[in-house]
Amino acid sequence: MFETLAMIGKGGYGQVMKVSHKTTGDVFAIKKCQLRVLTAKQRENVLKETENLIKLRSEYVIQYYYSWIQYNCLYIQMELCFNGLIHLIKTQRKLFKMYKTYDYYISYDIFKQLVESVEYLHKNNIIHRDLKPDNVLISMPYIYTNHRYIKLCDFGLSKEVKALSDEYNQRSAKHTADIAQYMAPEAQFGTDYNHLIDVYSLALIGAELFHFDSDYIRDGVIQTIKTNDKELDNKLSEIYGLLLSMSVSIYTESYRKIDWRLRPECDLINNLVLDDTFYIAKQGRNNENCTIIKYIINEPDKGKFYN
Template sequence: MQEDIQALLANSSFFGKYKLDTTEKGFLGRGSFSVVRRCERIEDGAMFAVKIVSQRFATQAQREARILEMVKGHVNIVRLVDVHSDPLHFYLVMELLMGQELLARLRKLEKFTEAEAADIMRQLVSAVGFLHSKRIVHRDLKPENILFESEDCNARLRLVDFGFARLLPACVEQQLKTPCFTLQYAAPEVLDLGDTLPEYNEQCDLWSLGVILFTMLSGQVPFHARSKTESATEIMHRIRKAEFSFEGDAWRAVSLEAKQLINGLLTVDPKKRLSMQELSRHAWLHSSASLETPLQTPNVLPSFAGETFNETLQAFLTANRDGFHLMEVDAAPLMKRRGLKRQSAEKEANDKASKRVAAFETVPEENSTSSTHRPTQLGMMTPDVMMNYRIPPAGTIRDTRGSDSS
């Protein structure tokens, strides 16, 4: 088996062009069915990040590659450099980002102002607005998917991880249905609290931008576990009611205009929520240059992140006990109708792929389920992911666990 795998890799187009860094330093991130590592282009020594995906999930990787091709050229979106495929894996070669993720960067600052927050927000709005102009919804906007190109104080940000990104249906009346999210940043309409799938559109990204802005300005997440005993269901109910406040010392230095913007983004009804056009024209984004009063964010983040993330993680770990669940994608009525015809063929193909993949070190399969099931999004929030979120390594391109079909 080992000789067969080595023979397959020897004929791989990726390994013919790149040298994979298999050292500890070369490891950048991991998902359930992929890893991200540094790699070196053999012809000129240029360094990149490569996302390596098992062929069992090549369809999802190909979709991500197509979306990254569609958004090439925007200065605030990670750049796709190359795509390769061999019998074992699918390879997405991307620019290597040497800066940290958003909250880790803010945590290190001695001073952070609204003017600086507005600059970050303008870049985010530009990136997400560009996606929406292409009818693409990111669906997983959060601080760990916002990286900086370098450690330089003037470094530009990059939006990364398009594993959950989808094209909006061509018909205006149709909406996305599959619930994909990270709980603290999820829009109310995306949450699945019953037996029917939610319906939502690009407005879910606007809500997530509101949560990110709230966190930047205060160092706190508006929706999180308030105690170690609070369940994910309780957090979801607070999200669906937009139960948050601007109370506390951290908000005393924040302008009224910034709070009004957050209120407009964290509006439960997506039809009443600020649109991308309204957000891009909002006065706070363009007139906050004079707001140089230091925020408490760098001081609040270190203590707040540890406590609240541990408590939110506990809510996830006890979620099934308390009745919270995310519907399995293949168990949903919509997916059942789509999947019946191809289920048998997929099972045979995936079984073969599973045997091919088993021995390759860089793609962990230990969390995979039955070959006919795709992972629930609950699996995203495991203890190692939470720790990576809180203390991210430099040069990371994050990977969202799992994928889905709508």
């Protein structure tokens, strides 16, 4: 039915392949998990991922098509995405040596879409618990005007809850230690946590997007933003303050020890904090921004003209 074109990813649970349908020629991504080599908990996680992809069919999540088990392997057929956020961040930093306004447009647009995607999960009582640049993808039709191009993936560690107000303990979710770099400290240190661990992870991803020091965000360190654009400085300072509020914790090395329960919800971040005014007035249209993203990832030499 499918012809394998390339292997595009590999993880602890299996590998992801780029394939084409032998009849139609359509291209997809297929995740292959060899069930016989997985532990019982790992098998539970990959099956949970399939269940959540079926449940979360939306523009915010990578599109699920079909899944099947053959020769003791689980296959998950999904949309083929253009690239991952981790690659864009690395290339963006190489391309934009000095932070410029266009760089802000790109970072802002991605971050806003990312927060909206996590807000969608929380409205459906899903905690992702594994948010990191590796699990954020850029969809293929990114050149369309006003198209959502940020998609969440990898729901193997996600948790469905009865109510977002419920709290859980790390001892009942030891597998979350796999994401220590982006994981909220209340989950790392075995205390109670809830969906706000996703907000903490968003703060650290945001720090990378806006070229801030992630350690400063973790430790609650106040930083003065200086570029050659005063208006841009003001907006970046607001974003920096937002990220600090999203990462508050009693475990910080800063004197600012604040209960993690005071982190803002995603809907508050989107509706009250992430103001589109500066962004829209400067950018003009979304498809231009997407074109820049295309150049950053695929044709960095052309992207240099925006620097």
